[in-house]
Amino acid sequence: MDIRKHLSQVDIFTGLSLQQLDEVSRIVSDREYKKGELVFSEGDDGIGFYIIISGRVKVYKVSPDGKEQIMHIFGPGQPFAEVPVFEGSRYPAYAEVMDNSRLFFFPKKDFIKLIHDNPSLAMNMLASLSQRLKQFSNLIESLSLKEVPGRLASYLLYLSDKNGSIDEFELDIAKSQLASFLGTIPETLSRIFTKMTNKELVRINGPQIVILDRTGLEDLAEGESKL
Known part of the structure; x- marks a missing residue:
């Protein structure tokens, strides 16, 4: 399956024309990771975000005493690490693949240019981030209460x-x-x-x-x- 076909099945690219999907596909870096391999570490420069094509990724923090706290687990079709793209900040946690995985990487500078040219992309990203915020809020409530x-x-x-x-x-x-x-x-x-x-x-x-x-x-x- 080509990159454009994969992108058309991801929520944040819903509604884009074939030409727009072609533009997005041209900036994609198609990457494969082995089980247990780090995608990025906490504090690394937020140089872009990812979408999972196959496999799973866990995002987690590590306490000063070395205890791991999983924040989220992402699966096929889901984006992660979008916030640093818009904030211009560093990755706030670790990301590690849980299975042999295939990820699409979207460089920050190239993707921001695409958003300027395709405002509907920004709306889709906001919807995705809003849903993530709701899920994270529910997790915090569950863990704390x-x-x-x-x-x-x-x-x-x-x-x-x-x-x-x-x-x-x-x-x-x-x-x-x-x-x-x-x-x-x-x-x-x-x-x-x-x-x-x-x-x-x-x-x-x-x-x-x-x-x-x-x-x-x-x-x-x-x-x-x-x-």
Whole structure:
């Protein structure tokens, strides 16, 4: 599949003509990364942004004591690191590929020129950033106001909704990474999964999750019940 075809399937390029997509495709750098490879480090110059074509990327911060806190996980079709493009700032976190991945890189100077020539691009970017801000706000609320069982319940319901509100699905990240994402440690996460299983809220087989009691899981996520 050519670059233009990939771009046409990304939300921020919705509504662009074939000629405009050709203009965008000419500035794209098509890059491949191996699992575990850094895309950029916190403090690097924000020289452009990325769109994931295949694979996944985690964006995370590292505390002074070396603890990793995952801020977001991005998948195919999603852009990341757009803010430094507009702020002229440095990357505020680390970005690392979680699988062998293919990314499109958009250099800042070239992309800003495209925005001047195609104002609809700016509107699409604003819509994408607004959605990201809402997701990040929900994450902060979950991490700061909910106890760990509620955070985990919220995440499992999120995965269910993401997969079409089905009751059987797989975790999209390793449990150790999920613990980091939820702001806890693997041992605590394991104990909570065990309690959820004992209460027959879920059934767990490796990465496979089956929701047995959606209402009970929703009550836990909303803080209306405890394990």
